[in-house]
Amino acid sequence: MHQTIIDTLKRNQLSITDSRKKILELFLHAKGALAHFDIEHQSGAEFDRVTIYRTLQTFVEKGIIHTIPTADNSIRYALCKDDCANGHHHDDHVHFMCDSCGTTYCLDHVTVPQVSLPNGFTVTQTDVIMSGKCMKCV
């Protein structure tokens, strides 16, 4: 696991620092997506807010994590699959946010459906966010 973390950083030409290792570790252990808030708390106030912001930015640019738009307007982040790299994301799965526990899931096996738009619109991205209750909160 520790080696996976270092490999991932090296593969993306990132220097190995404490904050990057720790934040990447949090994502690898996380069940759902993480918000900045979660990371700040789960890392035990070890790093500055700004460092966390910058690390998340870097990870998004490198294709290590992707952002998830949510209805409550708070950005969440989750690990990408292997085919995302260097700013070219290919995350075409549906996201689910539980109204009860707030957990945000990447439904990797549910692909976003094709939606045809009126003439004149050119689509480059489609986000599907579903909400309701998850299996733990029935």
Place this chain on the structure above:
Amino acid sequence: MHQTIIDTLKRNQLSITDSRKKILELFLHAKGALAHFDIEHQSGAEFDRVTIYRTLQTFVEKGIIHTIPTADNSIRYALCKDDCANGHHHDDHVHFMCDSCGTTYCLDHVTVPQVSLPNGFTVTQTDVIMSGKCMKCV
């Protein structure tokens, strides 16, 4: 037009105030969705920020407008169809946000597709946000 505004407010048991009339008017004339920022500027600094926030909240609760989640994490608002009332929204259409001009469209005639989820998830809402270029920005 002016009568439409007053009627709408009365129908929703809202008292007739300058800010409500003005903000509702802005929505009726708007081509796309409006953010708080847009309203604050288009109303000519006539009303306090807080009043605008509270008016938007009230309109959402009454089913006059609905919120649109966007990938850039800024809430936008747009008029509801007639069948939304008193906190019961039935907005099941797709939204499109232009990367070029920022305009957010309600595609009222494009309904959100059915997406079946794995067992355990109970869905109450589905949001589809598409982005790319609109007809004005080809």
Place this chain on the structure above:
DNA sequence: TATATTTTGCAACGCTGTTGCATTGTATTA
């Protein structure tokens, strides 16, 4: 180990959204 390059922490800032409370405006009834 010495040097060049990156990353970090801190301070400061602007923006968004919320709350409490006194003042003002609207609706109601006589």
Place this chain on the structure above:
DNA sequence: TAATACAATGCAACAGCGTTGCAAAATATA
């Protein structure tokens, strides 16, 4: 229309998110 009850507004203050500039610290390179 005027008096009253009630609701909405403006103001001040606050908390949270996200960004930037810069000096100090950590990392990579040789």
